[in-house]
Amino acid sequence: MSTDTPDASVDDAPSDAADGDAPSRAELAARVEELEAQVAAATTDEGDDGKKMSIIATKGTLDMAYPPLILASTAAAFGYEVTVFHTFWGLDILHEERSTDLKLSSVGNPNMPVPNAVGALPGMDRVTTSMMEKKIADNDTATIEELIETSLEMGVEFQACQMTIELMDYDEDDFFDGVTTGVGAATAVQDMAEADIQLLV
Amino acid sequence: MSAEFDITETLDVQGESCPMPVVKTKNAIDDLGDGDVLEVLATDSGSMSDIDGWAASTGGVELLDQVEGGDVYKHYVRKTE
Structure with a gap:
């Protein structure tokens, strides 16, 4: 038991790391752009006279x-x-x-x-x-x-x-x-x- | 003093108390054109602070002057754009 559990988590860890590496630089750049657009929209809303x-x-x-x-x-x-x-x-x-x-x-x-x-x-x-x-x-x-x-x-x-x-x-x-x-x-x-x-x- | 600007219209709210001086000033300004100057005559001593505060946080208006003379408080507000 005590040896199985650490093994399982060791198995999981590399796969998480692999997923984390997945987004490419281009995808991240696109995501940043998207978030920047959202921030800009939110700021403009507040700036309105509404x-x-x-x-x-x-x-x-x-x-x-x-x-x-x-x-x-x-x-x-x-x-x-x-x-x-x-x-x-x-x-x-x-x-x-x-x-x-x-x-x-x-x-x-x-x-x-x-x-x-x-x-x-x-x-x-x-x-x-x-x-x-x-x-x-x-x-x-x-x-x-x-x-x-x-x-x-x-x-x-x-x-x-x-x-x-x-x-x-x-x-x-x-x-x-x-x-x-x-x-x-x-x-x-x-x-x-x-x-x-x-x-x- | 008031020679620096021409008064387009005068609003007389003498005798009226809060919130009417500010409310009627706003309505009178709405009826004016850009650059026009509204003179407001009030007897409410709170109008000095109230119209100042209103003009400071409202877009499209500029408080040119406030004169405290005798029992009448005079305010000069320009409509801007």
């Missing part, structure tokens, strides 16, 4: 609706091809009716001007939302609708997750014109894989 950004929007409170829209429109201004995939409460941002009535939670955020115990009282979300809406208006900050319209005009693709549309019992017609429906997580993963910037909001 920068991409992929955002996943999962939140539907008034404060959390802003960041994905501001970043999407700004990235579009930078020349990025932007996709925003809206899922769960993030769908409400694209919902034509519900997007005008996004609310701010008065509990769960210690920076709120009211203590959680008070914030939990009925109607307090309405109060804090009104305060925020007034600040937005006073400060001339763009509204959610303005940001969506602007982003759409700049070519941002808004996607509404099909699974959550059905889960929330929404209709595909409930969303702003230009919103893509009939997409799922695989579409989002593909976008993220191709993107230079990926964000989950």
Whole structure:
């Protein structure tokens, strides 16, 4: 046994070496040329102005609706091809009716001007939302609708997750014109894989 | 100062805040021709850094000047090719 095994490996070794010698200089040169071409193609792709950004929007409170829209429109201004995939409460941002009535939670955020115990009282979300809406208006900050319209005009693709549309019992017609429906997580993963910037909001 | 270049068009985004100064600047530049100069009037103090950053990483534009005077921030952007 112990003598057979080394013999076998000795037999294998020369044949491996023989295979290794097989490619001729010309074949190797051709292979190098092929690889150089591939590297050049990959480099050119990156050099293209095809920068991409992929955002996943999962939140539907008034404060959390802003960041994905501001970043999407700004990235579009930078020349990025932007996709925003809206899922769960993030769908409400694209919902034509519900997007005008996004609310701010008065509990769960210690920076709120009211203590959680008070914030939990009925109607307090309405109060804090009104305060925020007034600040937005006073400060001339763009509204959610303005940001969506602007982003759409700049070519941002808004996607509404099909699974959550059905889960929330929404209709595909409930969303702003230009919103893509009939997409799922695989579409989002593909976008993220191709993107230079990926964000989950 | 601005005598070094002729202003083709002026974009007034006074009163507007982030991200609108940059977004509207980009859209206004798209409507101009090569070599044209866009003047942007803004009151958003963040526009100094934002328009600078946008111009630096966006192809086809050159930031000629930024002037901070009183409450208005003036930006001069040339469309290049």
